[in-house]
Amino acid sequence: MTHPRERSPEPPSERSPEPPSERPRGHRPHAVSAVRGPLLRFRDDPFRTGPEEALAYESDGLLICEDGRITAVGDHTSLRGRLPAGTEPVHYPDHLISAGFVDTHTHYVQSGMVATFASEMSDWLGHHTFAEERRFGDTPYARRVAASFCEELLRNGTTTALTFAAVFPGSADALFEEASARNLRIAAGKVLMDRNAPDDLLDTAQRGYEESKALIERWHGKGRNLYAVTPRFAPSSTPEQLEAAGALWREHPGTLLHTHVSEQADEIPWVRSLFPGRRGYLDVYGHYGLLGPGAVLAHGVHLTPDERDRCARTGTALAHCPSSNLFLGSGLFRLADAKERTDPLKVGLGTDIGAGTSFSLLRTMNEAHKVARLTGYPLDGVRAFHLATRGGAQAMGLQDRIGSLEPGHEADFVVLDPKATPLLSRRASRAQGVEDLLFALALLGDDRAVRATYVAGRLAHDRYRDGDRDCDRSGNRDTSAPAL
Numbered sequence: 338m339t340h341p342r343e344r345s346p347e348p349p350s351e352r353s354p355e356p357p358s359e360r361p362r363g364h365r366p367h368a369v370s371a372v373r374g375p376l377l378r379f380r381d382d383p384f385r386t387g388p389e390e391a392l393a394y395e396s397d398g399l400l401i402c403e404d405g406r407i408t409a410v411g412d413h414t415s416l417r418g419r420l421p422a423g424t425e426p427v428h429y430p431d432h433l434i435s436a437g438f439v440d441t442h443t444h445y446v447q448s449g450m451v452a453t454f455a456s457e458m459s460d461w462l463g464h465h466t467f468a469e470e471r472r473f474g475d476t477p478y479a480r481r482v483a484a485s486f487c488e489e490l491l492r493n494g495t496t497t498a499l500t501f502a503a504v505f506p507g508s509a510d511a512l513f514e515e516a517s518a519r520n521l522r523i524a525a526g527k528v529l530m531d532r533n534a535p536d537d538l539l540d541t542a543q544r545g546y547e548e549s550k551a552l553i554e555r556w557h558g559k560g561r562n563l564y565a566v567t568p569r570f571a572p573s574s575t576p577e578q579l580e581a582a583g584a585l586w587r588e589h590p591g592t593l594l595h596t597h598v599s600e601q602a603d604e605i606p607w608v609r610s611l612f613p614g615r616r617g618y619l620d621v622y623g624h625y626g627l628l629g630p631g632a633v634l635a636h637g638v639h640l641t642p643d644e645r646d647r648c649a650r651t652g653t654a655l656a657h658c659p660s661s662n663l664f665l666g667s668g669l670f671r672l673a674d675a676k677e678r679t680d681p682l683k684v685g686l687g688t689d690i691g692a693g694t695s696f697s698l699l700r701t702m703n704e705a706h707k708v709a710r711l712t713g714y715p716l717d718g719v720r721a722f723h724l725a726t727r728g729g730a731q732a733m734g735l736q737d738r739i740g741s742l743e744p745g746h747e748a749d750f751v752v753l754d755p756k757a758t759p760l761l762s763r764r765a766s767r768a769q770g771v772e773d774l775l776f777a778l779a780l781l782g783d784d785r786a787v788r789a790t791y792v793a794g795r796l797a798h799d800r801y802r803d804g805d806r807d808c809d810r811s812g813n814r815d816t817s818a819p820a821l
């Protein structure tokens with residue numbers, strides 16, 4: 338039975354976060370801009386209909402944007418008459434224009450310690466990760482990492498990210514400031530943890546509540562920023578803190594709820610011992626009102642069938658993070674169990690930096706394919722792209738604004754280059770149709786395949802403009818960067 342405090346499912350449009358109230362300084366979108374080239378769109382969910390039926394591909398498309406939104410999209414020949422006099426579309430022949438990628442789970446504060454070796458998850462988290470997050474008490478450091486995180490998102494074609502900050506409210510301020518300067522759509526929150534972490538990284542139920550509330554008032558709905566109430570995971574919060582998290586989320590409609598669930602098998606008995614009155618890991622969140630549309634739970638590798646049913650019933654989304662699950666040896670996420678049902682779960686892809694080892698959603702698709710393959714459910718290119726775009730938008734309750742190239746949607750998109758590297762180029766040249774090309778991009782692509790990233794209709798990253806002009810024939814260049 339649904340606990341009375343559990344959020345009942347609401348139509349996504351009602352739960353969609355508030356529209357931006359202000360336009361950020363310095364980022365007035367061009368009145369009208371347009372791009373021309375092959376366009377990738379979805380007319381349906383490929384997990385329901387199959388890849389061919391779901392895909393709506395325009396081999397020579399036109400996308401017209403006004404004031405940051407898409408106003409028209411379709412075939413170039415039929416739409417070009419709608420371009421205002423003097424507006425010349427930027428032409429990307431032989432590329433592929435897709436909705437910008439949506440990263441539904443990452444930790445910006447772990448950017449600096451990505452690919453840190455530890456033999457056990459407990460050592461990785463308890464030693465290396467907490468040591469790095471401690472550095473975010475220093476706001477200038479937080480600003481530098483936040484700026485490089487935002488740049489890395491853009492280099493990888495990611496236009497929306499849901500991310501953890503550290504326990505320090507200033508670490509969330511730093512990210513919202515840097516995201517605002519780039520007009521990126523970021524959902525973030527200061528992490529809540531009041532036990533099972535080093536003392537100097539703990540807040541309390543009361544302080545976490547007050548600091549989160551102040552951040553919500555400062556940032557939620559300002560420009561493109563959204564707030565996510567962010568208890569780290571059940572073991573690092575007391576019942577009082579989870580109660581406070583539930584209150585915060587309830588009191589601020591439109592905010593998201595972001596946490597981890599059932600990542601490693603040994604978390605499950607630990608959670609049972611910490612919350613003996615609850616039926617299991619997910620029931621802890623259900624009990625404190627932390628399930629429902631707008632809740633994004635990372636991993637869910639070890640969910641039980643009943644727990645998956647409860648996610649489906651409540652509209653709770655999962656962020657599938659294959660790179661992280663392989664890096665930490667967490668286990669294999671069962672995508673088929675989430676999708677092959679009459680009431681499919683909302684699933685997005687997450688990089689989970691720094692347990693995940695790449696900012697690239699293309700690389701994450703590659704790892705998702707391999708994990709799915711090991712569970713007997715191979716993931717094709719169409720479904721992989723759907724997970725990384727529209728699936729992520731649905732997981733975050735933003736499907737009416739982002740995640741596909743539709744009139745009225747925010748004009749966030751990525752221009753992919755199937756000739757970015759010799760290997761990709763050779764493989765793409767023999768692609769048998771667009772489905773095959775998508776699979777090749779998903780399996781062979783990475784940041785080098787991102788030719789350009791547009792945010793709210795503006796060019797925010799151009800691989801050739803932003804320093805990659807000197808790429809050698811392998812698409813490599815000198816990317817040395819100073820320590821932050």
Ligand code: GUN
Pocket residue numbers: 444462466569570597600661689692
């Ligand atoms: N579980 C609790 N905290 C974390 C974290 O920072 N990363 C991952 N992968 N799992 C977690």
Ligand code: ZN
Pocket residue numbers: 442443444597635689
């Ligand atoms: Zn995580």
